[in-house]
Amino acid sequence: MAVTMHDVAQRAGVSIKTVSNVVNGYPYIRAETRQRVQSAIEDLGYRVNMSARNLRTRRTGLITLAVPELSLPYFAELADSVISAADAAGWTVLIEQTSASRERETEVLSGRRRHLTDGLIFSPLALGPDDLGLFTVDFPMVILGERVFGAPADHVTMNNVAAAKAATLHLASLGRRRIALIGAHEGEQVGSAALRTTGYLEGLAEAGLPHDPALVGEAGLWHRSTGAEAMRRMLDDGTEIDAVFALNDALALGALHALHAHGIDVPGQVALIGFDDVDDAKYSVPALSSVDPGRDQIARTAVELLLERIGATGDPAPFRRVVPDSRIVGRESTGDVAQGQEGRLVSVQEGGIETVEVASG
């Protein structure tokens, strides 16, 4: 049925191997021969059979991106960036959704689908430092996020503590004294929630503000709905606030909704800042201030590190941790700009590259 190299070879009057050579850009081929093969390919509509090539070369040209859910804008935009970056390098991305469940995240590392691709960019949300063992794998991997540190893999993360501290200080610099936090994970030691909460506390301390537990709102999943709920609870409790730092933009947008429902003016009565700087932030009412963690740079870096490792032949290079620069973007919800204006850059937290030696398993 399908056209194979054999058919092309026959038509062009050359050997199969020569067709292969032409297809793969082998240099030592007479122009005339190459031309004849190419014509035969076009005439017959030949396409190389990837399965056969992959079997032979032990490469698939695919990489996996594993994220919790595409319907979360942050991950959708991350996926967009990763796909574009991979595409530019001639690679194809396969997306797995884990729903942030332990089972599915474990499966990503070892499941049936694992060997479909040459490498993995993994943003875990359920697995944590106790599962470090699971991360000792024998394929190229780049880890995103702050759930797991010290795994034998490259790691692209963000400057969570510093950025959260900067966000908190930004609210304080506007004269706000009762700064609430939305999205905490009580008792959690690792992960974005813990790190950003740490930054929040550091920010309060530096601004000379007391820490009031009533100002900390829990939200397990960082969705709009949970943000709205957490905000609603705090307002119903009658807690006095004049600012909110939401640990991501979805929470912030949910909180904004709840604030509005309570007839509270933003930023007049309450200033609000989120985290992630997703596209929505620009278009909410009022436009949402946020922390831009350098998502595009994260995606590009992750792809770059992964492809480097996939292509590596000799001794394994030491594992690296890369932290792109994050920035605070002030918009209407903190009163940084007037309605209809663009957000403005309020501060930059510089990251960097760190090289970590980890004994290979």
Added chain:
Amino acid sequence: MAVTMHDVAQRAGVSIKTVSNVVNGYPYIRAETRQRVQSAIEDLGYRVNMSARNLRTRRTGLITLAVPELSLPYFAELADSVISAADAAGWTVLIEQTSASRERETEVLSGRRRHLTDGLIFSPLALGPDDLGLFTVDFPMVILGERVFGAPADHVTMNNVAAAKAATLHLASLGRRRIALIGAHEGEQVGSAALRTTGYLEGLAEAGLPHDPALVGEAGLWHRSTGAEAMRRMLDDGTEIDAVFALNDALALGALHALHAHGIDVPGQVALIGFDDVDDAKYSVPALSSVDPGRDQIARTAVELLLERIGATGDPAPFRRVVPDSRIVGRESTGDVAQGQEGRLVSVQEGGIETVEVASG
């Protein structure tokens, strides 16, 4: 390096083929043999080599989903649904982003990546009826959307005209007389814009309202930014309006932003309804009324039709067109519910299944 069936066979003391049979669930195997093989598999950590299997079976277990951009919430949520539906059936999804460019959409149909997967779910945005020829392909395909009709492929679409008409009539039923449209594509004959505009005009006619061209706002790309711009232009022109029908939710959220920036109360002065019912709609301020086109059903149906066709052996079944039911969900932006309430179902447009005979190429 990697463990192969050969290694497993040796360890279990059986033939390679028996290992293969165990792995593939062939029934006629003694329990004791199966057990021994399974132990060997576990001991050695064997995983089947997909490339080899694919080469042999001529199946990859992958399907492609081609959409314009994942960062558009509608497509992100669609992708989420498609991946979940495929996953439930044991299939894996590979996503291609076309940026809605002709070149990339053409490439999806014929490019290097095409043969990586067993089938294609394609949501074209640049290619149109003039390109019908390109859609005559020799692999299973399901087309989404309303750019191309009559292609030799299954088609899952939505009830655009009827749903848009219902949305318009809904605004009219609230007593609105100056109903603006945001997102028109002037001169376009096909596609969502044209169909929804038709529905809008039908709705106006049925409500006995005149059609005023000043009320029609263009927006090429359906992003928040273009929706905001179109709305801004109309307001700056001093056009009098008391309602807006935006052709999708991104446009609507952008328009909402512009309305707010002009100090216009929604829904007090202007009622607003969108299209797509993305997750954001629930959490905007005010919550956005919208048309739910049955996205989840679209995704499930598309996967179902595609897998059916991939699995088909005998005569090709006639091509089908499936139209899921769409619904109008009333929220705050049309004053259908009070603040903080859930959206409520305002009307349902019933779709259906249609079977179309198309001569196979």
Added chain:
DNA sequence: CGACTAGTGTGCAACGATGTAAAGCCGTCG
């Protein structure tokens, strides 16, 4: 003039799995 190099092209043996067909080993039926 022989040895070498660069340029072209080819044959063969894999890569790791599965489809086909067929070989044993029973028990049972006529």
Added chain:
DNA sequence: CGACGGCTTTACATCGTTGCACACTAGTCG
């Protein structure tokens, strides 16, 4: 008792490519 059919296992060829080694031609160098 021989044929038959159900169960269990196996041998072998094969899917479509590419890596390796090598053959052959010319031109060049010492």
